[in-house]
Amino acid sequence: MLKGRYIVRMIRELANPTRFMSLSGTLLPWVTGLAMLLLGLGLYMIWFVAPADYQQGEMVKIMYIHVPAAWLSLFFYMIMASSALGTLVWRHPLADVSQKAAAPIGAAFTLICLVTGSLWGKPMWGTYWQWDARLTSMLVMLLIYLGILALWRAIEEPNRAARAVSILTLVGAVNVPIVKFSVDWWNTLHQPASVFRLGGPTIHPSMLVPLLVMALAFTFIGVALHLSGIRTEILRRRVRTLTILEAERLDAQAA
């Protein structure tokens, strides 16, 4: 009971932008440092430790960036969707800002996922692109991300933009389970899940460990970028408010 109340208080205090700025300011260098360390370790394992695949040969190296990028694409969409709920339901002051900062990062990882997948597909499948359910739903994911980015730019007033974007984000969230389960629901050229599946991963530890290290590295890079994006967005809103205040004051002086 006491613990629950403590957590509620913690979340409420985090919701205060000034408090968030000081906390994220201390956190950001650590998250960035950890991201760099994990990235270094992951790249070392990929290039010097992990074996070549018995079927794919060295092409398996692309998997170590393709798979984490795909996970992060979905991860950032989930962040945007939960922030959208925060905007619409609780009018959480940081929710809008978190949504807006997450969009370009998620879009970038979706793009990385699609392009690296395509570059793997040409030599392995014999084609850059196939309109199968997994590939197509991931392309739709990128288009939704781009739509969200465009909508942010289309509406000037940040609170109105946030509400419109929230609705689009929640509607677009339908695509998240479609991407994840497309390989089970339809017959796809894309292989089914081999890490997060019932019955455990089917990848040998010599490849699973570097993959998980890279996934963690990508996650920390993403979180660092998200934290920094939220901080910049808070500053942008202060600049906007102060610019309006200044204009109003100059107007009053002129009158």
Added chain:
Amino acid sequence: MTHTFFIVFSYALTALVIAGLILRAVIDHRAQVRALAELESRGVGRRSRRG
């Protein structure tokens, strides 16, 4: 084309996109900090809050 080409292209592109995200974050942050400092130096700030 060899497999090496596809692997190097994938890694180079990923590095480029992530570097772009980082660069954009740094430039945008600096621009906002500068704009805020300018406004505050003109005495617009209600309180001197800084992040």
